[in-house]
Amino acid sequence: MSILQEIKNAVRSRSIHVAYVDVGSCNGCDIEVLACLAPRYDIEQYGIYVHNNPREADVLLVIGSVTPQWVDKLRDIWEKIPEPKAAVAIGNCPISGCVYARRGTLTTPPVENYIPIAAQVPGCPPRPTEILSAILSVAPLIYKDYEEKHR
Amino acid sequence: MRSIVYYLREFFRPEWVRKFFFAKTAPLVAPSYFKDYPSLTGKECTQCLTCMMICPAPGAIAVLHKKGGWEPEIYPGHCIRCGLCVEACPEGVLSSGRILDVTSRDRTAFSSWYRLQVDDTLCMRCGNCCVSCPVNREVDPQLAGTGTSASDEVIMRIEGGRVTILHEEKCTGCKTCENNCPNRAIRVARMVEGIQGEEEAEA
Structure with a gap:
């Protein structure tokens, strides 16, 4: 492995840029993501930065069971994110639909049907520490030795 | 001049460097009262x-x-x-x-029972619910056809052309009556109540 790649790995492990998108949830998981930004959990001390701009994001946090209005927009957002990229499903809604998965509902979970999901964080809502550790553990799987793997 | 030197020296203190580059808050663990997955x-x-x-x-x-x-x-x-x-x-x-x-x-617990409700506007008095009920059949083997019964111990019977519920507390919640009702007039609902301080609390 070249020295340049090692430097890239070291820098990338402390520079993870995150965008989050709510595709129709109760906002409980949004609040838990925002709690990660608060001083108690302080997501930025781990080198994770929330910009909410897909053009500069590495990790997309998907929250909520998918409503019909979001189906095409979610794909657009996913395509706007430059490679390498990963999507993390936050909460039960993108995994199973949770309490929205009932007869006659308009939502169409799971979110895996629309974009590839790298990691799932179950919980209704998950703890901020669970969200944090999920981002921290999924990032090296995708960004470590990216140039070596995709030469 | 000296103050600038002191100022710059501050940035070479190992403690400061460590705090600047690495996570500052202690690793957060879930508190003992956290309700995790059962x-x-x-x-x-x-x-x-x-x-x-x-x-x-x-x-x-x-x-x-x-x-x-x-x-x-x-x-x-x-x-x-x-x-x-x-x-x-x-x-x-x-x-x-x-x-x-x-x-x-x-000493808290849940107590539950089944509630039977008949919508008189939908009910057509066929008596299917009374006949199909397994508890009714055990209490009064004669119960058939019209759903009328001479026994007062049945859960429900047809009385004066309409369903009368006599002993709701005997219902086991099997919903056989619901399945046999031709126009979904009878409904079985499970009621749950939180209770506190009773000796024999059954869930």
């Missing part, structure tokens, strides 16, 4: 299905037959960690956080 305590499950009936999230819990007998299983992608199954279980099969400690200290 885990098994090892007590024997009697397959009463109280946990499945009280669960508000669809598909979150299922009581499965494993090698050693019945056993509830929690599905993390569906469970909302409300802890109602832990509280409702009469055997204490599941545990989560300190729910079991709190319920035993406060």
Whole structure:
């Protein structure tokens, strides 16, 4: 492995840029993501930065069971994110639909049907520490030795 | 000049460098009272299905037959960690956080019963519910056809051309009447009430 790649790995492990998108949830998981930004959990001390701009994001946090209005927009957002990229499903809604998965509902979970999901964080809502550790553990799987793997 | 030197020296203190480059807050662990996904305590499950009936999230819990007998299983992608199954279980099969400690200290429990309701605008007085009910059939084997009965011990019977519910408390919640009703006039609802401080609290 070249020295340049090692430097890239070291820098990338402390520079993870995150965008989050709510595709129709109760906002409980949004609040838990925002709690990660608060001083108690302080997501930025781990080198994770929330910009909410897909053009500069590495990790997309998907929250909520998918409503019909979001189906095409979610794909657009996913395509706007430059490679390498990963999507993390936050909460039960993108995994199973949770309490929205009932007869006659308009939502169409799971979110895996629309974009590839790298990691799932179950919980209704998950703890901020669970969200944090999920981002921290999924990032090296995708960004470590990216140039070596995709030469 | 000296002040500038002191100022710059501050940035070479190992403690400062470590604080600047690495995580500052201690690793955060879940507190002991956190209600995590329910885990098994090892007590024997009697397959009463109280946990499945009280669960508000669809598909979150299922009581499965494993090698050693019945056993509830929690599905993390569906469970909302409300802890109602832990509280409702009469055997204490599941545990989560300190729910079991709190319920035993406060002596709280759930009591449940079944409520029968007949919508008179939909009911066409066929008597199917009274005839199909397995409890009715046991109490009064003569009960047939029109759904009238001479016995006062049946759950329900046709009286004066309409369904009268006599003994709601005998209902076992099997919903046979609901399935046999031609126009969904009869409804069986499970009612749950939180109770505190009673000696014989059944869930």
